Structures are given as C-alpha cells and as structure tokens.
Amino acid sequence: MKIYVAEQAGFCFGVKRAYNLAVKAAKEEKKSVYTLGPLIHNPQVVERLKNSGVEVLEDPQNAMKGTMIIRSHGAPPHVFEKAKKLGIDLIDATCPFVKKAQKCAQALEREGYEVLLVGDKEHPEVKSIVGHLKQPAMVVGAAEELSGWKIPRRVGIIAQTTQSVANFNKIVGIILEKAHEIKIFNTICNSTINRIESARILAQKVDVMLIVGGKNSANTTRLAQVVKEVLPQSYHVEVPEEIDPRWLEGKERVGISAGASTPDWIISAVITHLQSLAGAKEEEVYLLRK
Amino acid sequence: MKIYVAEQAGFCFGVKRAYNLAVKAAKEEKKSVYTLGPLIHNPQVVERLKNSGVEVLEDPQNAMKGTMIIRSHGAPPHVFEKAKKLGIDLIDATCPFVKKAQKCAQALEREGYEVLLVGDKEHPEVKSIVGHLKQPAMVVGAAEELSGWKIPRRVGIIAQTTQSVANFNKIVGIILEKAHEIKIFNTICNSTINRIESARILAQKVDVMLIVGGKNSANTTRLAQVVKEVLPQSYHVEVPEEIDPRWLEGKERVGISAGASTPDWIISAVITHLQSLAGAKEEEVYLLRK
Numbered sequence: 001m002k003i004y005v006a007e008q009a010g011f012c013f014g015v016k017r018a019y020n021l022a023v024k025a026a027k028e029e030k031k032s033v034y035t036l037g038p039l040i041h042n043p044q045v046v047e048r049l050k051n052s053g054v055e056v057l058e059d060p061q062n063a064m065k066g067t068m069i070i071r072s073h074g075a076p077p078h079v080f081e082k083a084k085k086l087g088i089d090l091i092d093a094t095c096p097f098v099k100k101a102q103k104c105a106q107a108l109e110r111e112g113y114e115v116l117l118v119g120d121k122e123h124p125e126v127k128s129i130v131g132h133l134k135q136p137a138m139v140v141g142a143a144e145e146l147s148g149w150k151i152p153r154r155v156g157i158i159a160q161t162t163q164s165v166a167n168f169n170k171i172v173g174i175i176l177e178k179a180h181e182i183k184i185f186n187t188i189c190n191s192t193i194n195r196i197e198s199a200r201i202l203a204q205k206v207d208v209m210l211i212v213g214g215k216n217s218a219n220t221t222r223l224a225q226v227v228k229e230v231l232p233q234s235y236h237v238e239v240p241e242e243i244d245p246r247w248l249e250g251k252e253r254v255g256i257s258a259g260a261s262t263p264d265w266i267i268s269a270v271i272t273h274l275q276s277l278a279g280a281k282e283e284e285v286y287l288l289r290k
Numbered sequence: 291m292k293i294y295v296a297e298q299a300g301f302c303f304g305v306k307r308a309y310n311l312a313v314k315a316a317k318e319e320k321k322s323v324y325t326l327g328p329l330i331h332n333p334q335v336v337e338r339l340k341n342s343g344v345e346v347l348e349d350p351q352n353a354m355k356g357t358m359i360i361r362s363h364g365a366p367p368h369v370f371e372k373a374k375k376l377g378i379d380l381i382d383a384t385c386p387f388v389k390k391a392q393k394c395a396q397a398l399e400r401e402g403y404e405v406l407l408v409g410d411k412e413h414p415e416v417k418s419i420v421g422h423l424k425q426p427a428m429v430v431g432a433a434e435e436l437s438g439w440k441i442p443r444r445v446g447i448i449a450q451t452t453q454s455v456a457n458f459n460k461i462v463g464i465i466l467e468k469a470h471e472i473k474i475f476n477t478i479c480n481s482t483i484n485r486i487e488s489a490r491i492l493a494q495k496v497d498v499m500l501i502v503g504g505k506n507s508a509n510t511t512r513l514a515q516v517v518k519e520v521l522p523q524s525y526h527v528e529v530p531e532e533i534d535p536r537w538l539e540g541k542e543r544v545g546i547s548a549g550a551s552t553p554d555w556i557i558s559a560v561i562t563h564l565q566s567l568a569g570a571k572e573e574e575v576y577l578l579r580k
Contacts, residue, residue: 028481165467172466176476184472 001248001278003271004206005256007170007198007288009132010267012128012191012260014095015040017037018072019049019263021093025067026053031089032066036079037124039071039093041217044239049120049223052218067091072261073124074098076131097161097189098125102132104185108156109133115181116140116175126160143170157265160262161189162219164196164226191260192219196226199257202288203227210271213259220259227257239266240273248278291538291568293561294387294496295546297488297578300557302481302550304385305330308362309339309553311383315357316343321379322356326369327414329383330551331507334529357381362551363414364388366421377407378474387451387479388415392422396447398543399423403473405431405466408458409450413508418448433460441468451479452509453548454486454516481550486516489547493517496545498537498577499524503549510549517547529556530563538568 010021018039025033026049034057038046046056054069061082067089070079075092083090104120119126121139130137141147153173159168165188175182203209209231213220214237224236233251237243248254254274257266271285301309308329315323316339323346328336336346342361351372357379360369364384373380398405409416411429419429431435445465449458455478465472493499499517503510507526514526523541527533538544544564548557561575 096459172462176459176462176474177455180476182472182474182476184465184466184474185471186472259371 001251001284002253003203003256003273003274003285003287004253005257005271006133006195006202006265008191008194009198009212009256009257009258010260010262011263012189012195014189014191015261018069018093018095019045021091022069025069025091029067031065033069033091034066035069035071036075037073038069038269040214041220042214042261042263042266043216044266045263061062061086063249067090070092070096071124072098073100074128075124076128077133086145090191094128096188098128101114101158101161101185102129103123104158104187105129105156108158108183108185109135111156113154113181114138114152114155115156115158115162115235116171117158117164118171120218122208122280123160125162129158129160140171142167143174146171146174151175154181155179155183157184158187159186160218162192162222163188164222165193182253191242191259192222194247195219195223195260196267197227198288199223199227199255200230202255202257203231205254206231207233208253209255209257210243210270210274211236211257211259212238212267213262214238217261218257220262223257223259237270240269243270243273245275245277250289254278291463291541293546293564294541294543294576295557295560295561295575295577296485296492296548298302298481298484299502299546299548300550300552300554302479304362304387304479304481305551308313308359308383308385309335311344311381312339312344312359313335315359315381319357323359324356324359325354325359325383326365327361327363329359330504330562331510332551332553332556333506334504334556335551335553351376359383361414361454362388364392365414366416366418368421383544385451385479387477388418391415391448391451391475391477392419393428394448394477395419396422396450398475399425401446401473402470403444403446404442405446405448405547406461407448407450408453408461410508413450415452415508416554418516419448419450430461432457433464436461436464439538441465443469444471445469445473447472447474448477451477453478453481454512455483460508461518474492482512485509485513485547485550488578489513489517489545490520492545492547493521493524496524496543498543499540499545499547500533500560501526501547501549502528503552504528507551512550513547513549527560531568533560533563535567538564541548544568
C-alpha cells in the first residue's frame with residue numbers, strides 16, 4: 001500500500017502562531033494561563049496544552065488572576081474589555097486573517113452597507129467577527145437560508161475564513177439578483193483554499209482518502225465534505241484508532257489530508273497506524289508537502 | 291389557436307423616452323435632426339423615424355448645423371464635446387439607466403478599483419460607458435474570456451444594462467475566487483430582468499414562442515437565447531413576414547415576447563399576421579401585459 005500526504009495539510013499559519021503563543025506563555029508565566037474556549041478545534045491539541053499547564057475557560061468571569069489567551073478564532077471587543085476590568089493579563093492569539101475579517105466587517109458597516117457574513121452563526125470565529133459590529137449582521141450558512149430575507153439595496157459581504165469559495169459564490173449570486181450595490185471582501189483564507197484544492201487533487205489519484213482533524217473543526221469538516229464529493233471513499237477521522245481496517249481492503253493508494261487545526265504529530269500517528277494495519281514500508285510513504 | 295403576449299414585452303422606459311424625444315425634435319425643429327447611429331436597435335423604428343425627418347449619422351464630423359440626438363445607448367464624453375465645438379445642438383436621449391451605469395463606472399474608477407464591465411465590447415452602450423473612464427476598462431462578454439487575465443486585488447464590476455443576471459453572476463464568481471475586494475453595481479435594468487422573467491414564464495405554458503425585435507438588438511437576442519433554453523420551439527423574428535407557417539403546425543398556444551426596442555405596432559402586426567395564418571379569433575388573443 002502506498003500512502004500520500006496532500007501538498008497542503010495540517011496546521012496553518014494562524015493556528016501555529018496561536019499554539020506557539022500558548023506554549024510560550026505556559027513556560028514563561030508564573031501565574032495561571034487560560035484560553036477562553038479551546039485554543040483551536042482539536043481535542044488532542046487542547047489536551048496536550050492542558051498537560052503543559054494551559055487550562056480552558058468558557059467564561060472570563062470565572063478567571064482567577066492570571067494570563068488569558070484569546071484563541072485563534074478571536075473574540076468580540078466586550079471580552080477584551082471585561083478581562084481588562086477584571087485585571088486579567090491578555091495574550092491575543094487571534095489569527096491575523098480573522099482579525100482582518102473583523103476589520104473588513106467594520107469597514108463595510110462604516111460605509112453604510114448592511115453586513116452579511118457567510119458562515120456558521122454558532123462558530124466562535126463568526127461570533128468574534130459580528131461582535132465587532134455596532135448593528136446585528138445577517139449570518140448565512142447556506143443559500144436556502146436567504147429565502148424570505150428582504151435583500152437590501154446595499155449589501156456588504158464577507159466570509160468566515162474557512163468557507164468554501166463555491167458556497168460563498170452561491171450566496172453572492174442570490175444577493176446579486178436583488179441588490180443594487182454589493183461590496184465584497186473575500187476573507188476566505190488562502191490556507192483554506194489551498195488545503196481544499198490540494199486535497200481535491202490528491203483525491204482524484206488515490207483509492208481512499210482520510211481527512212484528519214477535530215470533529216468540532218469547521219475547516220476539517222468542510223474539507224471532508226468537499227473531498228467526499230470527489231471520492232466517496234473518504235473518511236473524517238480525529239485519531240488513528242478510528243480507522244476501520246475494512247476501508248483499506250483491496251486499496252492500493254491511500255491519501256491523507258488534514259485540517260488547519262490538525263498538528264503534525266497526529267498526521268504522523270495516522271501514517272504509522274496505516275503502516276501497521278496495511279504493511280506499507282517507509283519508502284511507500286509520500287509526503288507531497290512543500 | 292390561442293395567442294399570448296408576455297406580461298412584460300416591447301418598448302422599455304428608456305427607449306420610449308428616446309423615441310418621443312426624437313419625434314418631438316423632428317416636429318419642432320426647423321433645422322435638420324440627426325441621431326448619432328440608429329436611435330435604437332430596431333430597423334423598422336429607425337425607418338419610421340427617417341420618414342418623420344430624423345436622419346441617422348455615423349460620424350458627428352459629417353453633421354451639418356442642426357440638432358443631434360444622442361441615442362438611448364449614450365455616447366462617450368468626446369462626442370458631446372466634438373458636437374459642441376462644431377456648433378451642433380444636442381438632445382441627450384441617453385437612457386437614464388445607461389447614464390447611471392456610466393456614473394457607477396466612474397465611481398468605481400474614482401475609488402481606485404480596476405473596472406470590469408460584463409457586456410459586449412462592440413455594443414454602443416458599452417462603448418459609451420467605458421468611454422466615460424480615464425483608464426481602459428476590461429470588457430468581458432463570457433466567463434471564458436477571463437482565462438489568462440491576471441485578476442487584480444480590487445475589482446469594480448458593472449454590467450451592460452441588457453445582460454442576463456446568470457451571465458453576470460458567472461463572471462462575478464470567477465473574479466471572487468482571486469480578488470480580495472470586489473465592488474459591484476448591479477446595473478442590469480429592471481426592464482431586462484422583467485422581460486426575461488415573464489418570457490420564461492410564458493414559454494413554459496405555450497407550444498411555440500416568437501421573440502420579436504431587431505436582429506441587431508442585444509436585449510432581444512439575449513431574450514431569444516434565454517427563452518430557447520426553456521422552449522426549443524422559439525424563434526427570433528424582426529417582422530411578421532419571417533414567421534414560417536410550419537412553426538405553427540399542430541400548435542395550440544403561441545407565446546409572444548419582444549425586446550425593449552420593439553414598438554407596439556410591430557407586436558400588433560405579428561399578432562394580426564398570426565391570426566391570418568392560423569385563424570385565431572379576436573377573443574383568442576390574450577394580452578397578459580399590465
């Protein structure tokens with residue numbers, strides 16, 4: 001059996017940065033270190049951070065004195081303000097691309113557009129972006145949700161950084177039919193686009209695909225959905241043990257991709273597990289990554 | 291045989307206005323009256339205007355003293371300037387919606403966007419719009435024409451007023467994949483949208499469709515294309531005599547739509563001709579128009 005790892009897979013720039021900031025804080029700080037909500041959507045990474053001394057808090061009200069890390073998805077301004085009032089030190093690990101999306105949303109509001117965000121309204125990134133606006137924004141995950149919405153004349157559109165361009169475009173198309181003026185900031189990050197693109201390419205060349213990452217990770221889930229459209233024999237796994245040996249029966253080539261919140265050590269563990277299951281030799285593992 | 295005329299068909303607001311301005315000028319002016327290029331893209335209307343004393347000039351240089359009418363499609367500023375220099379009186383019959391598209395294009399350029407116009411680069415309306423810009427604009431008729439174009443970071447997009455929303459949207463979708471910031475003015479006019487929509491609805495209820503209007507009319511041609519996708523038994527005719535009686539053989543319901551540059555008297559002539567060919571009685575003609 002041959003194992004191929006997609007050219008672009010695993011930790012993106014923003015996640016790597018957030019992870020490093022958290023590890024550094026745990027090493028350097030004498031007081032307690034917390035992240036507000038899990039730092040990234042990968043339970044294994046969060047567990048490892050916990051072992052290094054980084055706790056997860058859901059409510060800043062419960063924070064004792066210490067250092068609070070704002071996770072990669074960002075947070076609305078009131079969280080920063082509250083933490084300051086409570087005398088909690090802050091480390092802002094918001095992904096710079098999420099920060100940019102927050103600024104784009106604010107620019108659209110300032111210019112008088114009704115802001116529409118293409119994304120999942122329950123996702124912390126989306127909450128952090130719309131939380132930066134004065135007015136409530138329209139959040140739409142799928143084109144169907146637009147039915148019944150009276151589309152305003154001037155609409156400003158942005159996306160959750162992990163959206164697929166296809167979904168973004170579908171929603172823009174519907175707005176385009178009714179609105180007179182539309183301003184769009186394409187805030188989908190390159191990591192998302194590149195991971196999707198290289199996973200699709202790989203999926204066309206293999207017999208089975210494994211998409212590795214948190215089940216609670218928006219970008220991994222979307223990656224898995226897109227890949228499944230190309231290759232029905234695709235499976236989203238969080239840890240190596242989830243791999244069902246029957247998926248590999250009679251398969252010659254296995255492809256691996258991983259979301260932006262999946263660390264290298266889980267990708268490596270999946271490769272090792274695959275080798276033990278199917279007996280692939282070292283020289284049969286192809287890292288296509290640049 | 292039953293004959294149905296689409297709810298929205300024939301002269302639109304801008305064409306009606308231009309036609310009335312030309313007829314009025316011919317009546318009132320003692321000097322020669324010219325249009326710069328055909329007033330609208332309907333040869334029969336242009337012929338009728340000629341009989342009323344409105345000539346067609348292709349080059350303002352050749353104009354004698356008199357009154358020049360700027361047609362519904364508009365003209366670039368240099369045409370206005372040249373006419374003034376030559377001492378020619380001007381009547382500006384530019385469609386207000388085309389004028390708006392010119393202003394939208396200028397606004398996009400002023401705000402620093404690279405301007406992209408979705409339309410036919412040879413069409414006088416498109417020339418009049420891009421003629422209002424300081425920099426050359428990118429004009430794209432179909433998505434395929436974008437291949438090889440290095441899409442800039444900031445793109446401002448407008449459309450020829452007679453484009454279909456579907457084509458506009460297809461091109462926007464491609465730009466969306468690469469550009470960071472897009473500002474769109476949807477300059478497709480309501481007349482275009484409504485004529486296409488009501489023709490599509492009618493086409494689903496009849497056995498054969500006739501789309502009436504100038505063969506040189508962009509909006510009539512597009513209307514005919516869209517309707518043909520719904521009903522293959524659709525024919526674009528300019529005058530009643532083009533109707534082939536075989537098209538009507540065994541057909542019970544005939545639908546009629548007409549472009550924005552098609553006058554009522556041609557639609558009426560088509561109805562009368564159909565009645566004489568297929569023996570439809572007066573009470574079998576249904577004008578769905580509001």
